[in-house]
Amino acid sequence: MKEKGLLIVLSGPSGVGKGSVRKAVFSRPDVHYAYSISMTTRAPREGEVNGVDYFFKTKTEFERLIEEGKLLEYAQYVGNYYGTPVDYVRQQLDEGKDVFLEIEVQGAKQVREKFPEGLFIFLMPPSLDELKKRIVLRGTESSDLIQHRMQAAREEIELVHMYDYVVVNDTIELACQRINAIVQAEHLRSDRIAHHYLKMLGVE
Amino acid sequence: MKEKGLLIVLSGPSGVGKGSVRKAVFSRPDVHYAYSISMTTRAPREGEVNGVDYFFKTKTEFERLIEEGKLLEYAQYVGNYYGTPVDYVRQQLDEGKDVFLEIEVQGAKQVREKFPEGLFIFLMPPSLDELKKRIVLRGTESSDLIQHRMQAAREEIELVHMYDYVVVNDTIELACQRINAIVQAEHLRSDRIAHHYLKMLGVE
Known part of the structure; x- marks a missing residue:
């Protein structure tokens, strides 16, 4: 193993x-x-790429993920959510990373x-x-x-x-x-x- | 402290x-x-200095130290005792070493x-x-x-x-x-x- x-x-x-x-x-x-990419509800800035800089989500999507326990941690700053998706973390750990x-x-x-x-x-x-x-x-x-x-x-x-x-x-x-x-x-x-x-x- | x-x-x-x-x-x-000098009942070899290479003790002295719990660990090899005096270790640890x-x-x-x-x-x-x-x-x-x-x-x-x-x-x-x-x-x-x-x- x-x-x-x-x-x-x-x-x-x-x-x-x-x-x-x-x-x-x-x-x-x-x-x-392994670098864990954060998830946010704030709008992408010029040049930011979804899945590279952040995973960009709507507020509704984000709140559903909270509800479903899909965030390892999250917080709100200036009206926007920021968080760490748990699935990616678990998957990397399982792969030994x-x-x-x-x-x-x-x-x-x-x-x-x-x-x-x-x-x-x-x-x-x-x-x-x-x-x-x-x-x-x-x-x-x-x-x-x-x-x-x-x-x-x-x-x-x-x-x-x-x-x-x-x-x-x-x-x-x-x-x-x-x-x-x-x-x-x-x-x-x-x-x-x-x-x-x-x-x-x-x-x- | x-x-x-x-x-x-x-x-x-x-x-x-x-x-x-x-x-x-x-x-x-x-x-x-800190280097812990061992204690032994074997005879000093040419050039070995008491308190530098080993603490040299008689069998009676060594067995009294065992009795008094003054050895952190000890063992017998080929009829001689070898051990680690506990006082020195405790003193060094207390001094932060x-x-x-x-x-x-x-x-x-x-x-x-x-x-x-x-x-x-x-x-x-x-x-x-x-x-x-x-x-x-x-x-x-x-x-x-x-x-x-x-x-x-x-x-x-x-x-x-x-x-x-x-x-x-x-x-x-x-x-x-x-x-x-x-x-x-x-x-x-x-x-x-x-x-x-x-x-x-x-x-x-």
Whole structure:
């Protein structure tokens, strides 16, 4: 029997740099994760292709999928739905591929309920000051909104206990290296592979 | 509060190459494990120094230490005792240092009973043929003894379920890299460090 893939969930407070770390993880030539394409009800932007950038759905379609339990996690932003279709994830895992999701803390909470055996990694800012700096650097946000986001970040950080691992995003390169070590180690866990070796060696 | 060190136990069937892998792990400049000096009742060989190569003890002293529970594990070979003093290990762990033990499967079983929270890594031969080749290459052993050792190895491999991780010793370099990834990942486990971060960030 083929070993099932790992569901790797990278999450953390907004502003911590999840997107940059995910891009760095995917850019390594020696790392091959399945990429889960999100589903959304927002209109495609110029150049966006259905099934490549997103799966574009109507609000009715999306809500039916929620109803049918076809979304691993979903959330609403500015009036639009965003979510992760569960069928693709299950299929990749069954084929032995590791699936990497980079999602918000609320989404990760939903995934934990459906895939308790997933590998949950919390991306941590080196300090709250540094997180504030990164949020400010993104520009465009008012001082009130920054305060609000910092408060939200504190609440999200309090959920760290729900995760299996904590990775500090001090530098993207180090964070990326740590994530790869975690995934490598998880693949070497005895409860995953001991049976395989016993069979291969003809000991069992 | 300082994080406690990890007790890392490398074991596996005799002939698999535990000693070579341990030496390679210790030779890496970026890896700093505390080295646990064994205790023995055998006589010092030319040039061996008490407290450096071994702690040399009389049989009476050794048996008293067993009695007092001062040995993390011990065994008898060719009429002599060999063991790991527990005080040094506890002291290093309390100081936040990782302690690396390379021991026989029977010894690892004893350590598991005393330190269930240790990190137990089973070094696996790539195949039973390869293991036999390695045992034969060590020379000096009769064909009967080789058969006996192969049978012992099979029985030891059946104990792999007691371990946390399985590392194949296909090449020393790869085995060494995998062990380092495992130790790195274990240090990033949320149950070890989440509390530390919450405190550092002033969130808790």
